[in-house]
Amino acid sequence: MKDFLVLRIVAKLLIPYMLVFALYVQFHGDFGPGGGFQAGVIAAAAVIFYALIFGLPAARRMVPDGLVEAMVGLGVLLYAGVGVAGIVLGGNFLDYFVLDADPVAGQHRGIFWVEAGVGITVSGVMLKIFYMFAGRRRRARER
Amino acid sequence: MAVATVAIALQRNLFSVVILGGVYSFLMATVLVALDAVDVAMTEASVGAGISTVLLLGALYLCGGEEAKPLHRPWLPLAVSLIIVGALVYGTLGLPAFSDALAPIHVHVAPRYLLQGPIETGIPNVVTAVLASYRGFDTLGEVTVVFTAGAGVIALLRRARRRKDWESEK
Numbered sequence: 001m002k003d004f005l006v007l008r009i010v011a012k013l014l015i016p017y018m019l020v021f022a023l024y025v026q027f028h029g030d031f032g033p034g035g036g037f038q039a040g041v042i043a044a045a046a047v048i049f050y051a052l053i054f055g056l057p058a059a060r061r062m063v064p065d066g067l068v069e070a071m072v073g074l075g076v077l078l079y080a081g082v083g084v085a086g087i088v089l090g091g092n093f094l095d096y097f098v099l100d101a102d103p104v105a106g107q108h109r110g111i112f113w114v115e116a117g118v119g120i121t122v123s124g125v126m127l128k129i130f131y132m133f134a135g136r137r138r139r140a141r142e143r
Numbered sequence: 144m145a146v147a148t149v150a151i152a153l154q155r156n157l158f159s160v161v162i163l164g165g166v167y168s169f170l171m172a173t174v175l176v177a178l179d180a181v182d183v184a185m186t187e188a189s190v191g192a193g194i195s196t197v198l199l200l201g202a203l204y205l206c207g208g209e210e211a212k213p214l215h216r217p218w219l220p221l222a223v224s225l226i227i228v229g230a231l232v233y234g235t236l237g238l239p240a241f242s243d244a245l246a247p248i249h250v251h252v253a254p255r256y257l258l259q260g261p262i263e264t265g266i267p268n269v270v271t272a273v274l275a276s277y278r279g280f281d282t283l284g285e286v287t288v289v290f291t292a293g294a295g296v297i298a299l300l301r302r303a304r305r306r307k308d309w310e311s312e313k
Binding site for chain 2 (some may be wrong): 025029030031032033034035037038041042044045048052069072073075076079080083093094096103104107108110111114115117118121122124125126128129130132133134135136
């Protein structure tokens with residue numbers, strides 16, 4: 001759909017705002033609605049939008065397969081890592097109170113990293129599933 | 144929403160079924176906003192109407208856009224679903240009335256979360272506090288489920304592709 005001028009311009013206008021909105025939802029989840037899951041989906045949707053307009057190879061150049069697969073595992077590891085950090089610092093698994101001298105600040109820090117882990121995994125998985133399906137579609141067309 | 148549902152059931156063209164599914168998701172999201180569940184509404188709009196519509200369209204491209212004619216009469220499935228609907232409606236009669244302040248769910252841990260949550264975690268959005276802190280272990284499980292889904296898709300689709308390459312080389 002690269003040849004449609006209107007679609008291309010609208011996509012170029014919208015995609016940066018979608019990515020910024022994803023970051024906003026991610027890091028503002030403490031104060032407003034949102035959190036890691038929603039942010040991850042919105043970020044993945046921005047890249048999928050890009051892939052729909054400019055083609056799958058362009059999207060794969062921008063967000064390569066290796067990075068997406070790494071994100072899938074990295075988010076879970078980050079989440080579990082926060083839990084292990086709680087044990088190492090003398091608390092229970094996923095105990096955020098010990099992450100900082102001030103318990104409330106510790107909660108903030110724990111929730112921040114946990115949400116980051118959720119967002120990374122969710123956007124990675126959504127993108128990976130889309131890449132897989134879209135890759136098959138292109139292969140079917142070649143036959 | 145009822146119109147969208149009936150249209151989905153009657154429609155033979157799968158493309159319009161997918162689009163109507165997206166419409167249904169957006170209507171559901173507005174209902175959730177009206178119920179003050181903005182977090183869930185956001186998820187419904189982005190996942191239900193956005194990404195799953197795109198994925199279903201991708202699936203449609205692979206397997207064609209017309210539903211096959213049913214092989215037999217739908218009376219037995221219809222009877223089963225009517226019985227289930229009756230059982231579910233009967234079950235809702237036993238639930239406490241909508242927005243009943245004394246319902247069990249409102250007197251168990253919810254007041255503690257609402258009163259202590261902002262003090263203990265310093266986070267104004269109670270949904271985030273409950274999800275990430277009080278129920279942190281559950282959320283870890285959910286993330287693992289998402290991870291497993293991704294790993295499953297990778298395992299299934301990539302293996303199919305490799306076998307195809309292998310066959311074409313042979």
